[in-house]
Amino acid sequence: MRGLAQSYREALARLRVQALLDPGSFSEWVGPTQRVTSPHLAALEAPVSFDDGVIVGQGLLHAHPVIMIAQEGQFNGGAVGEVHGAKIRGALLRAVRDKPGAVLLCIDSGGVRLHEANAGLIAISEIMRALFAVQEAGIPVIALIGGACGAFGGMGIVARLCDVIIISEEGRIGLSGPEVIETVKGVEEFDSRDRALVWRITGGKIRRTLGEATLLVDDDIAAFRAAAGEMVGARSLFLKKRGLNPTTSSLQTLQAAQQQLGARAELDAEIRDGQVLWSRMGLGDQVSLMSPEQFNRRLEALES
Amino acid sequence: MRSSKQTLLDRLFPMGHAIAQEGLVLRGWGETKQGRVHVIGTTDHAAIDTRIALTLSDAVLKAIAADGSDPRPIVFIADTQGQALSRREELLGLHGYFAHLARCVNLARQQGHRLVTLIDGEAVSGGFLAFGLLADCIVALPGAEVRVMDLRAMARITRIPFERLTELAQISPVFAPGAENYWRMGGIHALWTEAEDWSEQLLVLLQGNPEDERARLGAERGGRMLAAIVAQQVFHAH
Numbered sequence: 001m002r003g004l005a006q007s008y009r010e011a012l013a014r015l016r017v018q019a020l021l022d023p024g025s026f027s028e029w030v031g032p033t034q035r036v037t038s039p040h041l042a043a044l045e046a047p048v049s050f051d052d053g054v055i056v057g058q059g060l061l062h063a064h065p066v067i068m069i070a071q072e073g074q075f076n077g078g079a080v081g082e083v084h085g086a087k088i089r090g091a092l093l094r095a096v097r098d099k100p101g102a103v104l105l106c107i108d109s110g111g112v113r114l115h116e117a118n119a120g121l122i123a124i125s126e127i128m129r130a131l132f133a134v135q136e137a138g139i140p141v142i143a144l145i146g147g148a149c150g151a152f153g154g155m156g157i158v159a160r161l162c163d164v165i166i167i168s169e170e171g172r173i174g175l176s177g178p179e180v181i182e183t184v185k186g187v188e189e190f191d192s193r194d195r196a197l198v199w200r201i202t203g204g205k206i207r208r209t210l211g212e213a214t215l216l217v218d219d220d221i222a223a224f225r226a227a228a229g230e231m232v233g234a235r236s237l238f239l240k241k242r243g244l245n246p247t248t249s250s251l252q253t254l255q256a257a258q259q260q261l262g263a264r265a266e267l268d269a270e271i272r273d274g275q276v277l278w279s280r281m282g283l284g285d286q287v288s289l290m291s292p293e294q295f296n297r298r299l300e301a302l303e304s
Numbered sequence: 305m306r307s308s309k310q311t312l313l314d315r316l317f318p319m320g321h322a323i324a325q326e327g328l329v330l331r332g333w334g335e336t337k338q339g340r341v342h343v344i345g346t347t348d349h350a351a352i353d354t355r356i357a358l359t360l361s362d363a364v365l366k367a368i369a370a371d372g373s374d375p376r377p378i379v380f381i382a383d384t385q386g387q388a389l390s391r392r393e394e395l396l397g398l399h400g401y402f403a404h405l406a407r408c409v410n411l412a413r414q415q416g417h418r419l420v421t422l423i424d425g426e427a428v429s430g431g432f433l434a435f436g437l438l439a440d441c442i443v444a445l446p447g448a449e450v451r452v453m454d455l456r457a458m459a460r461i462t463r464i465p466f467e468r469l470t471e472l473a474q475i476s477p478v479f480a481p482g483a484e485n486y487w488r489m490g491g492i493h494a495l496w497t498e499a500e501d502w503s504e505q506l507l508v509l510l511q512g513n514p515e516d517e518r519a520r521l522g523a524e525r526g527g528r529m530l531a532a533i534v535a536q537q538v539f540h541a542h
Contacts, residue, residue, distance in 0.1 A: 029541035090538025117452035122491035125437040160403035175399040265354040
């Protein structure tokens, strides 16, 4: 047994990487000693980071070789700029060549880095294409989401392209952040300061409920490690059991997904709050009290 | 259909086309000297919501199913102000609908469909990422506007004052909206001018390499000097 739980949300990306992988197994590519920083941030006199806010490298997870990509949410909200995006793309292209057991993608990002918005948008598109290439090579990509920035903007799309999404209750996934919606559409549409509401719209439990995430875990790095380890170790078995996103999309699987998403879009207009959905499913107000394990079990029972 | 879109389709397909508008989605076919192509797109600066995303993915899946082993090119017309901004759409998981659309587009490429995007009007952020920006080849038509985010929202997120952002937008290619800037960075392959024969130019785009060469193009054109090099450094690192 480990000692006290180490919060995934509170940890810096470097600590997450160390604690997720087998002790001492991680080696980094183009790390901070190489000081490959963003020239665009420097031009705006904004602070730079020696790793441009993302760590890429290889290591072992329960003795299986994996490629690790971890965004640092505390640097510019984990946002993707030219260098940051190129590091992720390079690691994905390397996965196609090296064929690791899996790619772990620790997303903690608001999306495109606005200081270099054009480069960031193209970079995310390049990441999407590289991610498809990894999946076409038969290598699963596992997203881990539990940082304070969640997975938003283009990185929300990237998250959903992954084969498996492990998320904590505090983790969030979406496209437009609440602040953006509030700024453009007004506080009546989305009050970004109402944290409970934000959680009911984009948080781990609602994402797991809708099938937008695979597994809910505690906000504990060891819990993320155990869940990712289970999937890498028994990946074919796992994908068969929970496979929302088969590694290679076929016409049949995408036609089935089209039906499923179509049915969800038909939900009536009343549904503007996760609570309404939970009430209709008979989960009522118990949701916030349920542990991740209880919640997963309850949903699996409802799904079967 | 808006008359400017009708004019565009007439110029692209003088040999004929049958393209219907469903909501803000365009779908149908156009005739070229190299045969018939699928046309799928959006109009009137559509804010892409779950329904539009589903109509687009449905059109892509039907094109794949219809062609079977003889995949025809797909011409995407991108005209979008970005994703719909709505609490309900976020709850439904709009990002998941976009990811599904992206998978459909990628399946089309895998099946051998040539993918060409023409930006007519505007191409913004998430609405552009989900399909137009995934094509093999991307062209901006005259007057096309390409950008990431509304400057007011950007000011709030970056905590840089709106006035300062407006100033910066005038001088910084990596940050400022504009098709020309995207061309320099390799994100747009070509900029078409008003005087050219678009139906002839389209023919050239209907063949080519489906590999993602945007980082290399960005370096060649001097607009994105690090994307290709840094990816290579990671690829070859010990």
